[in-house]
Amino acid sequence: MDQNFWLILLAIIGGAIRVSTPFLFVSLGECITEKSGRINLGHEGSMIMGAMVGYGVSLFTGSAWLGILAAGCIGSLFGLFHGWICGKKGVNDIAMGIALIMLGTGLAFFFGKSLIKPTAPRLDDFSLAWWSSVPQITQAFRINWLFILGIILAVVLHYGFKYSRWGMIVRVAGENEEAGLALGYNVNKIRTISSALGTFLSGIGGAYLSLYYPGSWNEGLSSGQGLMAVALVIFARWKPMQCFVASLLFGGAGALGPALQGAGFSYGYYLFNATPYILTLIIIITSSSKKESGVAPAELEI
Amino acid sequence: MLPMYPAITLKNISKTFGTVKALKHVSLNIEQFSFHALMGENGAGKSTIAKCLMGFYKAEEGEILLGGKEISISNPKDAHKSGIGMVYQHFMLVDNMTVAENLIIARDTIPALLNWRKEKNELEEFMKEMPFQLNLKAFVRDLSAGEKQKLEILKMLYLKCKILILDEPTSVLTPGEADEVLSFLKNLVDRKLLTVIIISHKFREIFGYADAVSVLRKGKYAGGGKVSDFSKAELAELMLGNKVKERNQVRNSQLEAPVKLQLKKIFNEEEAGIPIIDKLSLSVKKGEIYGVAGVSGNGQKRLVEILSGQVKANSGKILIDGREYNPVRKSMKKEQFHCLPEEPMKNACVPEMSVAENMALRYYDHNPFQSKGVVKTKVINRKAEDLIRDFNVKTPTPGTPIKALSGGNVQRAILARELSSEVEILVISNPCFGLDFNAIADIRALIMQVRNRGAAVLLLSEDLDEIIELSDRIGVIFNGSIIYETPVEELSMSILGEKMAGH
Numbered sequence: 153m154d155q156n157f158w159l160i161l162l163a164i165i166g167g168a169i170r171v172s173t174p175f176l177f178v179s180l181g182e183c184i185t186e187k188s189g190r191i192n193l194g195h196e197g198s199m200i201m202g203a204m205v206g207y208g209v210s211l212f213t214g215s216a217w218l219g220i221l222a223a224g225c226i227g228s229l230f231g232l233f234h235g236w237i238c239g240k241k242g243v244n245d246i247a248m249g250i251a252l253i254m255l256g257t258g259l260a261f262f263f264g265k266s267l268i269k270p271t272a273p274r275l276d277d278f279s280l281a282w283w284s285s286v287p288q289i290t291q292a293f294r295i296n297w298l299f300i301l302g303i304i305l306a307v308v309l310h311y312g313f314k315y316s317r318w319g320m321i322v323r324v325a326g327e328n329e330e331a332g333l334a335l336g337y338n339v340n341k342i343r344t345i346s347s348a349l350g351t352f353l354s355g356i357g358g359a360y361l362s363l364y365y366p367g368s369w370n371e372g373l374s375s376g377q378g379l380m381a382v383a384l385v386i387f388a389r390w391k392p393m394q395c396f397v398a399s400l401l402f403g404g405a406g407a408l409g410p411a412l413q414g415a416g417f418s419y420g421y422y423l424f425n426a427t428p429y430i431l432t433l434i435i436i437i438t439s440s441s442k443k444e445s446g447v448a449p450a451e452l453e454i
Numbered sequence: 455m456l457p458m459y460p461a462i463t464l465k466n467i468s469k470t471f472g473t474v475k476a477l478k479h480v481s482l483n484i485e486q487f488s489f490h491a492l493m494g495e496n497g498a499g500k501s502t503i504a505k506c507l508m509g510f511y512k513a514e515e516g517e518i519l520l521g522g523k524e525i526s527i528s529n530p531k532d533a534h535k536s537g538i539g540m541v542y543q544h545f546m547l548v549d550n551m552t553v554a555e556n557l558i559i560a561r562d563t564i565p566a567l568l569n570w571r572k573e574k575n576e577l578e579e580f581m582k583e584m585p586f587q588l589n590l591k592a593f594v595r596d597l598s599a600g601e602k603q604k605l606e607i608l609k610m611l612y613l614k615c616k617i618l619i620l621d622e623p624t625s626v627l628t629p630g631e632a633d634e635v636l637s638f639l640k641n642l643v644d645r646k647l648l649t650v651i652i653i654s655h656k657f658r659e660i661f662g663y664a665d666a667v668s669v670l671r672k673g674k675y676a677g678g679g680k681v682s683d684f685s686k687a688e689l690a691e692l693m694l695g696n697k698v699k700e701r702n703q704v705r706n707s708q709l710e711a712p713v714k715l716q717l718k719k720i721f722n723e724e725e726a727g728i729p730i731i732d733k734l735s736l737s738v739k740k741g742e743i744y745g746v747a748g749v750s751g752n753g754q755k756r757l758v759e760i761l762s763g764q765v766k767a768n769s770g771k772i773l774i775d776g777r778e779y780n781p782v783r784k785s786m787k788k789e790q791f792h793c794l795p796e797e798p799m800k801n802a803c804v805p806e807m808s809v810a811e812n813m814a815l816r817y818y819d820h821n822p823f824q825s826k827g828v829v830k831t832k833v834i835n836r837k838a839e840d841l842i843r844d845f846n847v848k849t850p851t852p853g854t855p856i857k858a859l860s861g862g863n864v865q866r867a868i869l870a871r872e873l874s875s876e877v878e879i880l881v882i883s884n885p886c887f888g889l890d891f892n893a894i895a896d897i898r899a900l901i902m903q904v905r906n907r908g909a910a911v912l913l914l915s916e917d918l919d920e921i922i923e924l925s926d927r928i929g930v931i932f933n934g935s936i937i938y939e940t941p942v943e944e945l946s947m948s949i950l951g952e953k954m955a956g957h
Binding site for chain 1: 545550555558565570
């Protein structure tokens with residue numbers, strides 16, 4: 153084993169931590185939405201809007217955390233819209249999601265033009281590698297507070313779906329609309345709120361991209377992560393804790409290209425950059441071939 | 455005998471839907487801790503009563519008294535508060551949740567955070583008092599249909615319901631499971647925990663379990679009392695009334711005609727062990743209308759799906775002139791097999807396509823409607839114009855999408871398509887459902903014409919009047935098989951009623 157191998161491995165681990173955070177947020181967001189019985193492909197749109205608005209607010213207020221909050225709020229507007237429209241008779245949630253991707257990217261491009269140049273305050277981080285003085289290691293283990301927040305959120309959701317009233321009601325909406333109605337719940341409202349909550353998270357995921365890593369605003373920032381989240385949630389079997397594991401995996405796959413480049417590999421660079429997309433494809437194919445009962449929420453049309 | 459208290463009294467209840475009077479001054483008295491059966495034909499108003507009690511509908515007239523006091527129920531939650539619960543025909547359970555979770559979510563108030571240990575203890579305590587046990591940790595998807603139905607009942611008891619309405623609770627169960635569920639209910643009634651109002655068509659269940667019975671006919675209270683005071687024949691007649699045999703259709707007498715269509719032991723199951731069509735056999739002669747009577751949900755819909763080629767039977771044979779018939783397009787054409795399924799807009803139309811195109815679906819790929827693989831729109835439109843005129847279809851133009859037509863005109867258009875060429879066999883299901891008087895007369899006359907021209911007609915209908923008016927022979931379908939056959943001339947209403955109730 154030469155030193156290169158360890159360098160690449162370290163870069164992948166570090167990359168996984170950095171790259172996984174937006175995956176984690178957007179997949180938890182999608183998980184909440186899907187648990188309530190709807191698919192929102194529009195997370196891509198709310199992510200890119202979150203990235204733009206988060207960056208802008210951070211720039212003008214000087215506080216990255218205010219930027220995060222604003223990103224979540226603009227994201228949840230998208231979710232509210234999706235939930236509201238999809239509650240109408242005959243509206244298809246998939247088509248509506250695609251429309252929101254286009255709306256989100258379009259709006260973000262339009263309003264974000266002036267944000268490409270300036271530098272906004274970034275989110276702080278700290279190193280988890282207090283035990284090491286090797287710069288590569290301390291660098292690799294630099295962790296952002298959002299990463300920690302994401303883990304806490306995954307744990308909260310994991311228990312929340314089972315142990316809270318809200319979690320139970322969301323699951324009823326996602327599993328059997330008729331039963332929910334017969335129990336006297338407003339299934340539409342539950343789904344709309346879940347959808348808004350979900351896009352709140354994907355908005356934050358987007359802001360992470362512009363405010364921490366890569367850490368600037370440009371138009372190609374989200375690069376399909378909001379869409380990949382759908383595959384990721386399927387892979388995680390709609391379990392929040394597994395969303396975390398899956399996010400690390402996707403993060404690691406996303407870090408593979410840059411890590412190899414950093415180690416001096418130039419051959420096949422673009423191919424390695426495509427790893428997350430290939431992973432998505434593999435997951436979609438393998439998960440659609442076998443139908444396990446009782447895993448996917450029954451009201452989902454997938 | 456102990457004095458009995460009324461649990462629920464309905465006084466003079468009337469309910470109208472549009473122009474249809476679903477309930478006309480119905481008064482009922484249901485005694486406390488009784489097992490009360492509500493009987494009647496389809497559309498007699500049984501479910502409407504149940505829905506008024508649950509607050510889904512508001513009666514325009516009359517009052518509901520609970521234990522002697524008038525109450526007002528405007529939604530299911532109000533009903534629950536008054537101790538009235540309902541078990542629906544279909545399960546209202548969440549498959550991917552456990553039994554315990556399903557009980558918890560049914561509650562009107564759920565704490566924001568659940569203390570599962572405490573909840574489990576309480577649920578176990580509750581279960582101990584029940585005459586039937588279910589594993590609280592089991593997922594509902596792993597329960598049998600009988601267990602699911604019991605869970606529905608447990609759920610209502612858990613909500614502290616004292617009066618339970620069940621809408622055909624055994625229609626999804628096997629006879630064995632049905633007995634289990636009914637004795638479970640009977641046990642609760644005997645222990646004075648529950649008053650049961652059960653909507654049922656099945657004599658076996660009513661004579662086996664119920665104390666009292668009320669019969670509705672066409673939205674009116676037709677009679678009732680203690681079950682032991684009735685014989686099956688009396689109850690059947692009460693339910694069906696004295697139907698005047700309206701047989702004013704012109705029919706040419708049938709001589710000894712050969713058998714045209716024969717079904718041999720057709721068997722079809724939804725999942726293993728739950729047959730929908732159970733070794734059904736029947737035969738239809740040339741120039742004969744064979745009417746299949748029965749309470750809806752006994753396999754009629756599936757039988758049509760099998761004959762029309764929408765569903766493949768697990769076993770059994772369809773024979774035409776003694777030869778095996780496989781319902782694919784080619785043999786349909788060859789045997790001149792035609793079908794008008796129920797809800798033709800859903801089962802026999804492409805709603806977005808025009809009337810002319812829908813009419814052409816049977817013949818567009820034959821000469822002269824095509825040449826060398828190219829469909830000739832002009833010829834198709836000309837043919838459509840003829841059919842529209844002959845069958846009196848009211849459509850703005852032949853090019854209008856068929857979904858814009860009224861129900862009766864869709865029915866006419868599809869019937870026109872099916873009868874546009876020679877017909878040897880016609881399978882027809884609920885042809886007049888939801889149509890107005892004139893349309894009904896037209897369509898029945900058309901069916902009779904087809905018969906008189908020598909076709910074998912299999913008519914399935916929930917409307918007994920229609921069956922009696924049109925058929926030469928009647929078969930009763932129950933639980934997926936024909937359990938009784940009779941020529942119309944020898945028909946006895948009381949026997950027919952008993953057979954339809956599965957006796």
